[in-house]
Amino acid sequence: MKGLHVVGVSHAYGDKQVLDNASLLIPAGEVVCLLGPSGSGKTTLLRLAGGLERLQKGRIAIDDEIVADKDTHVAPEHRGIGLMFQDYALFPHLYIIDNVTFGLFGQPKDQARRRAMDMLDQVGMTRHATSYPHRLSGGQQQRVALARALAPEPKVLLLDEPFSGLDTNMRGQIREQTLSVLKASGVATVMVTHDPEEAMFMADRIKILGANGRILQAGRPHEIYYHPRHEFVAKLFGLMNRFEGVVKGGCVEIPIGKIRAKGMGEGRKVEVLVRPEGVTLESDSDNGTPVEVISTHLLGHDNIVRVRLTEKAGDENGKELYVRIHHAFEPELSKRITAGVDPEYAFIFPLDKEGGMSGNGNISVSQPEAAE
Ligand SMILES: Nc1ncnc2c1ncn2[C@@H]1O[C@H](COP(=O)(O)OP(=O)(O)OP(=O)(O)O)[C@@H](O)[C@H]1O
Ligand SMILES: [Mg+2]
Known part of the structure; x- marks a missing residue:
């Protein structure tokens, strides 16, 4: 399958367990949102998928190729991933165009430049190609960071709270634009967010992580909202x-x-x-x-x-x-x-926690979702 496949991943820092048998399956072209409380291991899961952290247990494959298991660790730059974190991490001393071209090393210069301009066009930022990052607003920087992450045509895009630095008005607009760029690129996207409404808006599917690093529920936004299997999931939306x-x-x-x-x-x-x-x-x-x-x-x-x-x-x-x-x-x-x-x-x-069914039937409560 084209996309990202994380199977049965557990992770601990020292003796602190942060992920417990977490699995994710993201086909190319889909956006999956990870939603969970602070410290539930969302960033850790992204870092493992990106190869920034060594895998301890489980298996990770990208387009059916194993990139991490007990014997394998493919370096981040060879995984075909794009990364974008909350702070955008643009290079302050480079023009916008050079920021976007940065990941295209190895390509002939004019080809890389054309690709970078095409990406800037997709995010509506060509006008700013020869500005420095500090001249741009938060929302504009976010769009440049997205263009940079997508320019090398990654198979998988990992976004860690990409909108959290933006004010509410701008967020709505930028996430709509981001979604259409993601859909046009056909990349498999994992996006971490704290905001349940944002997850509902962006995601084809949502994964809810509980405080113990276990996936409590996974499903389409409609399912998560109308059929929460867990009290915690029901309460997420306010x-x-x-x-x-x-x-x-x-x-x-x-x-x-x-x-x-x-x-x-x-x-x-x-x-x-x-x-x-x-x-x-x-x-x-x-x-x-x-x-x-x-x-x-x-x-x-x-x-x-x-x-x-x-x-x-x-x-x-x-x-x-x-x-x-x-x-x-x-x-x-x-x-x-x-x-x-x-x-x-x-x-x-x-209330007695022996397990049971939810109000709209057909949903068992106490069992977290099995690995995919
Ligand atoms: N390099 C590290 N060394 C030790 N502990 C770590 C390290 N990175 C993360 N942790 C701990 O692991 C747990 C999970 O961290 P992680 O950053 O994955 O959570 P998160 O779900 O992304 O949280 P947030 O929503 O606050 O960003 C936290 O308790 C954190 O303190
Ligand atoms: Mg985090």
């Missing part, structure tokens, strides 16, 4: 409304509705996590559980509403919920509002 309950008649009842608990044993104690967009609100309706509106904030497309359960919710009286709804619905503080739950955004996890 605030959740949390309830506890017991499985009865195949369902769990929470104050704002009843959710099917497929595959979960009767009488099992569970927690239910509901995304803010999974709480539905209606005004002057007979459906749902009465709530008091505490505040509403317009966020543009959405409204963020804080509501409080009333005495009708029994034990949960007074509990506050966070709701995200379409901006067209602006609940007035004085009106009668009721809340319900959309089960698509509700996830059930066992």
Whole structure:
């Protein structure tokens, strides 16, 4: 297969285990995002793939050629990889064009220059070919670094938090442009990020690393968002409304509705996590559980509403919920509002940690994903 294949890689610094049997499969043309907390081994995994770190256990292949295993260590410059780190590492004393040409040693000079100009054109930076890096903004430097990494036509591109130095506005724009350059090049890309939304935007597939260096879940963005197998994965995308309950008649009842608990044993104690967009609100309706509106904030497309359960919710009286709804619905503080739950955004996890299934069925909780 063309692309990067990491199989069963474990790594320790001294006696500190940072990766535990991690596997990745990235076909040419795909972008895979590694998402995980600080210290979960994301950079270590990139460094191992790039050959900057000696492999201790497992196997790494690029386009079906083994580049690292217990007997092999192909040097970084012979792996056909492009690297780009957070600080871009442009050479301050070289013009932009010479920065991009730098990786094309061995090619005739005019050919290298043509290739570099072509790459600068793809990232919209030809105008700056004869500037020095310090004359460019962060976003412009990022684009030059991308052009430099892609100029030698690597088989695999390794990006470590490539947008973290950019402000929010610029980030959105640059990542869109970066994605189209990556897709046009057909390179297999691994990108590390801290930002779940960025991963959702960029990735064909997302790998979630847990604090113990194990891959907790892998899947397409839709799967990660709508079918989190692990509480940690569910909580990555921000605030959740949390309830506890017991499985009865195949369902769990929470104050704002009843959710099917497929595959979960009767009488099992569970927690239910509901995304803010999974709480539905209606005004002057007979459906749902009465709530008091505490505040509403317009966020543009959405409204963020804080509501409080009333005495009708029994034990949960007074509990506050966070709701995200379409901006067209602006609940007035004085009106009668009721809340319900959309089960698509509700996830059930066992509290006794013996394993089980999530709210939308078919997902086992406690077993991390097996190696690919
Ligand atoms: N060269 C090294 N020597 C010893 N320990 C190291 C070395 N490099 C990394 N570590 C440790 O290994 C763990 C994983 O580090 P790594 O940089 O891979 O994490 P990360 O997921 O990239 O974190 P971050 O999100 O903060 O960049 C951390 O605890 C780190 O302190
Ligand atoms: Mg890192």
